[in-house]
Amino acid sequence: MSGSPAPVEVDTLIVxxxxxxxxxxxxxxRERRGSYLVLERANDVGGTWRDNVYPGVACDIPSHLYSFSFRPNPDWSQFYSPGGEILRYLQDAARDEGILPRLRFGAELTEARWDADGECWxxxxxxxxxxxxxxxVATGRLxxxxxxxxxxxxxxxxxxxxSSEWPDELELAGRRVGLVGTGASAVQxxxxxxxxxAGVVVFQRSAPYVVPRRNTMFSSADRAALAADPEAAQALRRTLFxxxxxxxxxxIRATSPLSRLGATAADHLRAQVPDARLREALTPDYEIGCKRVLLSDDYYPSLSRPGVELEPSAVxxxxxxxxIAASGHRHELDLLILATGxxxxxxxxxxxxxxxDELLLxxxxxxxxxxxxxxxxxxFPNLFVIDGPNASLGHNSAVHMIETQIGFVLEALDHLSATGASTLEPTRTAQDAYVRELDRRAATTVWTSGGCRSWYVDERSGRLTLLWPDTASAFxxxxxxFEPGDFVRRLAGGGVAG
Incomplete structure (x- = not known):
């Protein structure tokens, strides 16, 4: 008699x-907190840095800050790491920390359903x-x-x-290419x-703000010094943070900092784009910071190269x-690359x-x-989302935010264990109060009032749902x-715990 295999059971499932x-x-x-499995739809770890392998892919947060605080890497080659180096860092972490046996590759989630009777997912x-x-749920936003x-x-x-599906080999010689988008991927x-x-047409719906990147290489002596003195590496991380x-x-539209940031971008544009007409087309018409401010030393010079054309309107x-662009211009092309996020x-x-009650997320x-x-x-009992609602930043390291959320999840799991409760979920009142406070703070930020259309804001509601509208330290x-009073605990069998 044949049938489907019994489900694999663990304490914690990570997607x-x-x-x-x-x-x-x-x-x-590390802390031996019960059984767990990591479900990954691809065939390797790395997420964003596994998938995005286009030429020039790199991080715009300093390397020593864009890494786990509990797993520092003194051997970063550059101030801003290339994508392949970040991927290797994550691959090494998975291998060295002994979690590879807990990974299930090729396991794309098709459905997750709360079983109220069994009190599990x-x-x-x-x-x-x-x-x-x-x-x-740790699938991120990218x-x-x-x-x-x-x-x-x-x-x-x-x-x-x-751009996130770049093939291993792509022949560009002799081809006229259209690049749709002017965000971080396109700029890189x-x-x-x-x-x-042979030629490139850049389709720009709105001009980005670009400031100097000023990347530097770490010498072998720099790397050796950081490896020999872990405290120096931590001090560097704190300084960067x-x-x-x-x-x-x-x-938050503080006049002096906003003016300084805007002046830096304007000076960079002026210095790198001598042509007045092109410079005008590359001048944003919204407040700086409303969209992500981009770092590049070679984007503007590339737009001035022979064979490169800026189409200052959307496809x-x-x-x-x-x-055919909104301007009415038609561009004959051989390849179209979507750097559309x-x-x-x-x-x-x-x-x-x-x-x-079958509520769909x-x-x-x-x-x-x-x-x-x-x-x-x-x-959603016993469900946690990392790098999801209002957990991203527009000015600092996402890894700091992720580590904060990991700490929250571990505190919640400790609370479940200590109280003997079987389920834990926030009250609607506590959640609503939290969201109202975020909306209040967001109203004074450039992300909601800076005059742009960005991927930080949900177009259905106009709410800032991606970013945390405050500092990383405040997050x-x-x-x-973890505040137990903001949660409902239920005992095995359905009783509510006090």
């Missing part, structure tokens, strides 16, 4: 093997079924590509690819396209051989998670993502603390 999923797994492994994946007392709804895109005779990618392709924190004042239509405010995984988030302390969601102080 995603990027910084968030690996970070939590390492802490669970039932998770279906492409690699089998799993059951866990706790479910942690995992699902965003393909714009452009008329005729599917009819284009040349190749169309998203353009210099390589300009150097290799507080320097980044100082940048937040410009995001509106595509046919077999060309692209990710579906950050409406994560597709929310349509696959059902909580208490996507429905709970129909007006924009919400969570208590940016991590736990009312109506740790306020959202990193």
């Amino acid at each position: 995603g093997a990027g910084f968030a999923g690996l970070g939590l797994a390492i802490r669970l492994q 039932e998770v279906s994946t492409t690699a089998g079924a799993f059951r866990g007392r706790t479910l942690v 995992s699902e590509k965003r393909v714009p709804d452009i008329e005729g895109l599917g009819t284009f005779g040349g190749g169309v690819l998203h 990618l353009l210099p390589a396209l300009a150097e290799r392709a 507080w320097e980044a924190e100082a940048g937040f004042t410009a995001r 509106v239509r595509v046919d077999r051989s060309g692209v 990710f579906t950050s405010t409406e994560p597709p995984i929310a349509g696959r998670v059902r909580g208490r 996507a429905d709970a988030w129909a007006g924009g993502m919400v969570a208590y302390n940016s991590t736990a969601v009312a109506g 740790r102080e306020e959202a990193g603390r």
